[in-house]
Amino acid sequence: MVLLLSQDDIRSLISMKDAIFCVEEAYKSLSTGEGYNPQRISIEKDVTGQTLIMPGIIEGSIQSIATKVVSVYRKNPQKFNIPAVLAKIILQDINTGEVISIMDGTYLTTLRTGAATGVSVKYLARKDSEFLSIFGAGAQSQAQIEAVYWALNQSLKRCTVYDLNQTSMRNLKTTIEHRLGIEVKISNNPQKLIDNADIIVCATSSKDPLFPGESVKPGTHISSIGSHLPTHRELDEILLNMANVIAAGSKNACLNEAGDFIIPINQGKLDADKIINIGDIIIGKIQGRDSEEDITVFKSVGIALQDVVVANLTYQRAIQNLTGFEFKF
Amino acid sequence: MVLLLSQDDIRSLISMKDAIFCVEEAYKSLSTGEGYNPQRISIEKDVTGQTLIMPGIIEGSIQSIATKVVSVYRKNPQKFNIPAVLAKIILQDINTGEVISIMDGTYLTTLRTGAATGVSVKYLARKDSEFLSIFGAGAQSQAQIEAVYWALNQSLKRCTVYDLNQTSMRNLKTTIEHRLGIEVKISNNPQKLIDNADIIVCATSSKDPLFPGESVKPGTHISSIGSHLPTHRELDEILLNMANVIAAGSKNACLNEAGDFIIPINQGKLDADKIINIGDIIIGKIQGRDSEEDITVFKSVGIALQDVVVANLTYQRAIQNLTGFEFKF
Numbered sequence: 001m002v003l004l005l006s007q008d009d010i011r012s013l014i015s016m017k018d019a020i021f022c023v024e025e026a027y028k029s030l031s032t033g034e035g036y037n038p039q040r041i042s043i044e045k046d047v048t049g050q051t052l053i054m055p056g057i058i059e060g061s062i063q064s065i066a067t068k069v070v071s072v073y074r075k076n077p078q079k080f081n082i083p084a085v086l087a088k089i090i091l092q093d094i095n096t097g098e099v100i101s102i103m104d105g106t107y108l109t110t111l112r113t114g115a116a117t118g119v120s121v122k123y124l125a126r127k128d129s130e131f132l133s134i135f136g137a138g139a140q141s142q143a144q145i146e147a148v149y150w151a152l153n154q155s156l157k158r159c160t161v162y163d164l165n166q167t168s169m170r171n172l173k174t175t176i177e178h179r180l181g182i183e184v185k186i187s188n189n190p191q192k193l194i195d196n197a198d199i200i201v202c203a204t205s206s207k208d209p210l211f212p213g214e215s216v217k218p219g220t221h222i223s224s225i226g227s228h229l230p231t232h233r234e235l236d237e238i239l240l241n242m243a244n245v246i247a248a249g250s251k252n253a254c255l256n257e258a259g260d261f262i263i264p265i266n267q268g269k270l271d272a273d274k275i276i277n278i279g280d281i282i283i284g285k286i287q288g289r290d291s292e293e294d295i296t297v298f299k300s301v302g303i304a305l306q307d308v309v310v311a312n313l314t315y316q317r318a319i320q321n322l323t324g325f326e327f328k329f
Numbered sequence: 330m331v332l333l334l335s336q337d338d339i340r341s342l343i344s345m346k347d348a349i350f351c352v353e354e355a356y357k358s359l360s361t362g363e364g365y366n367p368q369r370i371s372i373e374k375d376v377t378g379q380t381l382i383m384p385g386i387i388e389g390s391i392q393s394i395a396t397k398v399v400s401v402y403r404k405n406p407q408k409f410n411i412p413a414v415l416a417k418i419i420l421q422d423i424n425t426g427e428v429i430s431i432m433d434g435t436y437l438t439t440l441r442t443g444a445a446t447g448v449s450v451k452y453l454a455r456k457d458s459e460f461l462s463i464f465g466a467g468a469q470s471q472a473q474i475e476a477v478y479w480a481l482n483q484s485l486k487r488c489t490v491y492d493l494n495q496t497s498m499r500n501l502k503t504t505i506e507h508r509l510g511i512e513v514k515i516s517n518n519p520q521k522l523i524d525n526a527d528i529i530v531c532a533t534s535s536k537d538p539l540f541p542g543e544s545v546k547p548g549t550h551i552s553s554i555g556s557h558l559p560t561h562r563e564l565d566e567i568l569l570n571m572a573n574v575i576a577a578g579s580k581n582a583c584l585n586e587a588g589d590f591i592i593p594i595n596q597g598k599l600d601a602d603k604i605i606n607i608g609d610i611i612i613g614k615i616q617g618r619d620s621e622e623d624i625t626v627f628k629s630v631g632i633a634l635q636d637v638v639v640a641n642l643t644y645q646r647a648i649q650n651l652t653g654f655e656f657k658f
Contacts, residue, residue, distance in 0.1 A: 002417075004333075004656055004658070005658075007658060038370050043386045043394060045423060051384070051386075051394055051396075051421060053396055055370055055372050055382040055398075056372075057380075065374075065380055067396075069384075069396050069421070071421065071427070072426070073425055076425055076426070080425055086425075086426050086427055086428070088419060088431075090398050090419070092380060092398070095377065095378075095402075096378070096400075096405055096409055096415075097380055097402045098400070099415070099417050102417075102431060104658040325656065327656070328335060329334075329335050329336060329417065329433040
């Protein structure tokens with residue numbers, strides 16, 4: 001029997017706090033070698049859309065195999081009124097190969113992408129951070145803000161948001177103020193977001209850097225999770241060269257996919273040796289932030305191991321709570 | 330809604346004749362360029378088992394994306410009384426990326442692996458072929474024999490089988506005689522299989538060549554679908570050098586995975602240029618068998634495009650027949 005879990009099931013089973021814990025385990029497994037995260041396969045059809053096939057395995061304490069099939073069709077919302085990013089996760093028993101669960105991956109993708117920023121905030125942001133700025137009010141933004149909120153143990157005071165779409169900003173403000181009880185400011189001035197932030201989150205599909213690196217204040221932590229294409233970037237090389245720490249969810253994956261790194265490296269403007277895996281900070285192999293003045297940068301294109309751990313915990317919870325629907329294939 | 334299709338559903342929806350038609354389309358798409366079949370990802374856990382992640386896309390008339398998650402855990406039957414090969418197929422709408430169907434892939438894998446041999450028989454075996462020999466009486470063998478039977482328009486007269494496992498041979502004999510009404514002979518002498526065959530199918534997990542190539546008669550067609558590991562082979566280099574045609578389901582995939590080719594090429598005993606894609610014969614770009622005396626060889630390690638076309642047709646039939654179970658993820 002295969003346990004099927006809908007998005008509603010998953011929302012009832014797993015929280016952002018859980019997801020941050022899971023993604024931390026995923027990054028750890030990459031650094032200890034217990035996790036294996038092959039380069040994902042991209043299936044593209046002209047310019048309409050892209051499907052990413054993301055398998056991963058974690059041995060040791062997690063003992064799980066999962067594959068995510070995730071599609072990105074940017075025109076879905078306007079053409080078909082369905083999300084641009086759609087996903088399913090297939091979870092296997094590591095001892096037999098049997099598929100034990102298939103679950104919605106759309107919400108889990110957003111959750112674990114938020115959690116990636118959450119882990120980066122936990123390990124790299126200043127402990128006294130109170131002000132968050134976020135570029136982008138799209139599908140990922142709510143989870144990004146919630147992740148920062150939980151990673152700071154609820155001490156986040158205010159969030160400022162910038163987007164070209166006014167409706168998206170207003171909707172995000174309403175949702176976040178209702179859910180977290182913090183102030184959300186809408187801004188049409190990107191520079192204000194830089195000036196008033198302890199933490200900056202970039203969650204856009206921008207092709208070009210969102211702000212000039214030199215305008216970033218000492219002590220700021222920046223998390224960029226928006227772009228995952230070699231031709232796109234949210235961060236410029238000035239910021240990356242100013243930064244005291246550049247950590248990636250997976251350095252390998254970012255060097256394959258993230259224009260933020262690929263473009264300046266190819267231009268000879270960034271030394272790839274400066275980039276580390278955040279897992280190496282988590283397991284204590286590398287020192288993270290060194291002072292209150294450090295600028296720290298986190299970049300993630302998303303890796304399958306995040307999905308493996310989150311899907312595995314969701315499945316365990318579903319079994320405990322008798323949630324889901326069993327189907328005999 | 331996602332349409333879930335069980336193995337029972339699939340058996341009621343699609344026949345071996347359908348599968349042969351589908352696999353022919355898949356091979357065609359590889360040669361026309363309408364199909365894209367990236368190298369599959371292998372996830373391995375020590376020596377216990379292996380999971381293959383196989384995505385593919387076909388544009389043109391088929392318009393379909395599918396990914397198969399297939400695991401091979403050789404000890405499953407004896408340890409857990411479940412099949413060694415287990416699979417699920419995830420089918421997407423090419424225009425939105427949405428998953429529209431998830432189906433059992435275990436039976437479809439066997440069916441389309443049989444159909445691969447069927448296509449090779451249709452295009453490469455002598456038209457007057459009547460006698461089949463098969464090495465291996467395992468999980469793949471029944472479908473292999475059925476595929477040869479249908480590819481020869483039911484003119485197959487007799488099948489001789491060789492396996493180390495006597496029970497498997499007896500079970501296969503009973504099943505095939507019941508289903509197809511042809512004579513099945515059990516043999517403990519591999520040389521007899523070579524001497525009395527128009528068509529030889531190799532469906533084993535053998536590490537070493539099953540028979541000496543020089544013993545093969547002129548006019549024979551050989552299909553090898555058993556091994557898909559660079560260290561394993563069913564055919565020796567003598568046979569490959571004798572052969573007038575060596576066709577692969579996918580030459581690329583075989584050069585990555587099939588020891589039958591990789592071992593002699595690395596030893597300088599086989600010229601890779603001799604290997605062609607069977608799709609090139611199907612679309613008429615390359616001539617296949619030239620005379621009744623030709624020896625023809627077909628090798629397949631299995632490619633995702635086979636699954637894409639078979640899964641797509643199964644889904645279309647399910648919609649027409651109102652078969653399956655709809656689930657809202």
